[in-house]
Amino acid sequence: MDSPYRRELEAAIAAVQTAAQISREALAAAQTGGDAGAAGGGTFGLVKDDLSPVTVADFAIQAFLTRTLRRAFPQDGFVGEESADQLRQNPKLRSRVLAIVADSAGDAALFRDEDDLCDVIDSCTVLTPAAAGPRRIWVFDPIDGTKTFIRREQYAINIALLEGARQVLSVVACPLLSADATAPVTDGSVDPTGRGCILYAVRGHGAYVRPLLGGGAPDSQAGTRRLPRHADAVTSPAGLRSVTCWALLDSGVDEVHKDVAEALRVPFPGCDLLGWVPRWAVMALGAANMTVWVYKKRDRYAKIWDHAGAMLLFEEVGGLVTDVHGKEIDLAAGRKLKANFGFVAAPKSVHHLVLQAVHDTLKARGREDLLQQ
Structure with missing residues (x-):
């Protein structure tokens, strides 16, 4: 894709690939008993005030995306779903989140300590697109479909870049969705190949789908195709x-x-x-x-x-x-x-x-x- 947002697109795709790995490691840990699998207890999940489950993956992915993309684009603003309030009150969960980010990212120094991790998560809660501040704002949903994620059904990781509160870039990872999915797609329609996909778009330059894994430029990855209008x-x-x-x-x-x-x-x-x-x-x-x-x-x-x-x-x-x-x-x-x-x-x-x-x-x-x- 030839667009003025090529650098942002490459950074976001690389980041969402690691985010998807974090989500898979969180599920694997719950599967093997490394974390408690039921929302509301242990280190895999707990319950927010609005009764939606929050998992290790929600916290870890928001922290990772924010730190990674802020390093690449320090002048930009960031908005994310999660607050670290309950994470600060749960030392075991906090330690697990820090460990899974370090393991998936291959960088133990990504966060100085657990307080730094919590501060990065909370930095996404203070800005709104309407507020005075950066013209460019990244918006994250670390796990969309948390309830289905816990059931190992369809979920997504959402990254958006807004410029003047206008969508200019989208990168979405769907770790369980086939790039060749046909109707009807349901929460239980899990990609039998296990590959999953990334969808991405830049305003005015079309939408694309590619395999979840693989490096290189967004449009050079084998299996990448432009979606027809x-x-x-x-x-x-x-x-x-x-x-x-x-x-x-x-x-x-x-x-x-x-x-x-x-x-x-x-x-x-x-x-x-x-x-x-x-x-x-x-x-x-x-x-x-x-x-x-x-x-x-x-x-x-x-x-x-x-x-x-x-x-x-x-x-x-x-x-x-x-x-x-x-x-x-x-x-x-x-x-x-x-x-x-x-x-x-x-x-x-x-x-x-x-x-x-x-x-x-x-x-x-x-x-x-x-x-x-």
Whole structure:
């Protein structure tokens, strides 16, 4: 790929490869009894205030990505999902995180000590894209789909670079997703070869997929291919293929999502994935090209690390992403995307039809309150 972000792309791909290795080592340690495997205990997992599990991999990957990319781009800002608050209170977990980073990165001096590790993790919690400060901001989701990760199902590592709160670069590692995945892709659709893949994109320069492992320039790795702009070929609802998260999350209105698909005569659920980043990935790969998400409550908002960058993958194959009101997703709104409500993503030529189906469905179900702005 010939783009002005070649250096950033090479650094991010190298970093996400090591991050994927960290995730695999964390799983292997849990498998062999090196860490406790159940969320809520031991050193493999514990539970945050919002009841989502946090693993060794979440902390270790955020620390590694931040330290590595900050060394390469010291003037940039960094935003990540995790806080080190609970890590600071758990010496055994803290020691394990430091050890797995050193082992996977092959650099015992990457962090001075455990306090340095925690400080690096927390440095990603103080900045928001809307704040005065660096024009360029990296956004990380160290493990998207933590619940499925613990079950050894689909998960992703998300790296985005924003410039002026605009997506310019995306690098996503999917350690269990085949680069040749076909619909329907579910959380249990694990790559039988064990290779996994990396998807990456630069705005205006297309989206690509390559094997997870291997060195060299991004576009020189054997097996790398540019993804076709498959969404441009869709001219009617008959060409739509859905990806959703069916009956697994309390945040969305499942019945509305199903009704929208039925109104458009789109098989439902189609691809069915818990994590948002894997959903964006399968849309880039062409296993799906439509997703709708309406939250149950008007004051529920998406989080930036679940979408920034990963959305760009779909946009670079011809997709259009808006909220339920048809507004562009505003990544300057902060860690929570409070300027938007829900998501409607589809090929550009039929996006308006999907959006109208969402509005019609909400009105038919007496949920006009969710259309208020």
